[in-house]
Amino acid sequence: MSSLLSLSSITPRSWQGYAALVLLAGALLLWPLVDAALGYGVGTAALIFLLLLLAIEADNFPPAVGVVLLFLGAHGAAWLLLAGITGNEGTARASFYLLLAAAWLLAWRCVTVLSALRPASRWAATALRLIIPAIFGAWILIIWEAVTRGAGIPFILLPPPSAIGVRIANSLPVLAADVRQTIFKAVIFGYIVGSGAGFIAAIAADRVPFLRRGLLPIGNMVSALPIIGVAPIMVMWFGFDWQSKAAVVIIMTFFPMLVNTVAGLAASGHMERDLMRTYASNYWQTLFKLRLPAAAPFIFNALKINSTLALIGAIVAEFFGTPVVGMGFRISTEVGRMNIDMVWAEIAVAALAGSVFYGVVALFERAVTFWHPSVRGG
Numbered sequence: 001m002s003s004l005l006s007l008s009s010i011t012p013r014s015w016q017g018y019a020a021l022v023l024l025a026g027a028l029l030l031w032p033l034v035d036a037a038l039g040y041g042v043g044t045a046a047l048i049f050l051l052l053l054l055a056i057e058a059d060n061f062p063p064a065v066g067v068v069l070l071f072l073g074a075h076g077a078a079w080l081l082l083a084g085i086t087g088n089e090g091t092a093r094a095s096f097y098l099l100l101a102a103a104w105l106l107a108w109r110c111v112t113v114l115s116a117l118r119p120a121s122r123w124a125a126t127a128l129r130l131i132i133p134a135i136f137g138a139w140i141l142i143i144w145e146a147v148t149r150g151a152g153i154p155f156i157l158l159p160p161p162s163a164i165g166v167r168i169a170n171s172l173p174v175l176a177a178d179v180r181q182t183i184f185k186a187v188i189f190g191y192i193v194g195s196g197a198g199f200i201a202a203i204a205a206d207r208v209p210f211l212r213r214g215l216l217p218i219g220n221m222v223s224a225l226p227i228i229g230v231a232p233i234m235v236m237w238f239g240f241d242w243q244s245k246a247a248v249v250i251i252m253t254f255f256p257m258l259v260n261t262v263a264g265l266a267a268s269g270h271m272e273r274d275l276m277r278t279y280a281s282n283y284w285q286t287l288f289k290l291r292l293p294a295a296a297p298f299i300f301n302a303l304k305i306n307s308t309l310a311l312i313g314a315i316v317a318e319f320f321g322t323p324v325v326g327m328g329f330r331i332s333t334e335v336g337r338m339n340i341d342m343v344w345a346e347i348a349v350a351a352l353a354g355s356v357f358y359g360v361v362a363l364f365e366r367a368v369t370f371w372h373p374s375v376r377g378g
Contacts, residue, residue: 012056013060026098033045055069055074055106057069073106081096089152092150100150159341182242182328191249194251195306199258206262234251240322246314249313260298267291315328331343
């Protein structure tokens, strides 16, 4: 194998390239990739090395060309490595992991080059902001897949992402029913009611000092209550359907909104308040024209925090009693049946739903608080 490729003429220009070159040399010395040497023919192995060497040389090209070579070389080599180890689980040797590490370093270099680009058009800048985290996330899955298959990790301990993807594709009706029960009923209702009630309570606490002194200490105490202590009580009070889970979500989202809104209402400066008083503005005029706009970043911060708390609260609450549908119910049931791929499928769907929920709130924040320095700078 060492006669197929010459490493002497390779001239990397980054530390990732030098490290990848060293890893390639180590992989040649420790050949073969798998014990049985059945997963990789000479042609496949040579193509893996050629792709990685091409990616190492990418820094010698213009950035626009180099980033394409880095992307194709790193991800093409990773795809060939994964394709070869499939069916030969548990047989990977050190050279397999060295080549995987080299591909990962070159993908790192690809992200570094992408981060340094300054596109002129807005759509290109938006695409760049999406591509960089996509590559980062893809490599988490690539490494996960390679390690679980290469080391032969038992399926019941940690299934590979490909198996989880197959399970998601084969269980779409069940997953859709669970999402409808947990998210579209319990989470959304509890999120709206809890956040809205916390906002109204914050306005009342700001208006009445007695409420501010009494509610905030209680809010700090209640926010520390464990979900596993509150959820069974809510199930006893409101039954096994989604209403009890929505009650848990309301409790979890109420106090973050209360505390953040009260802090935000105090964010406006004394000079601005004095100016409003010189204009003979009453409390409500000052509230709507000065204090609420100044509190908007705090309010949206609470909304973003609540977007994840609501989903966590509803799923955990379903562990303590629910109809035969729901994400938490499915997780607890499938763990007992040792269907770990279904458990991970529910986790993946929950993570995706939480990310979308958070992203929608973040986009709405940018549209509403476009004037704020933190948004203008981002």
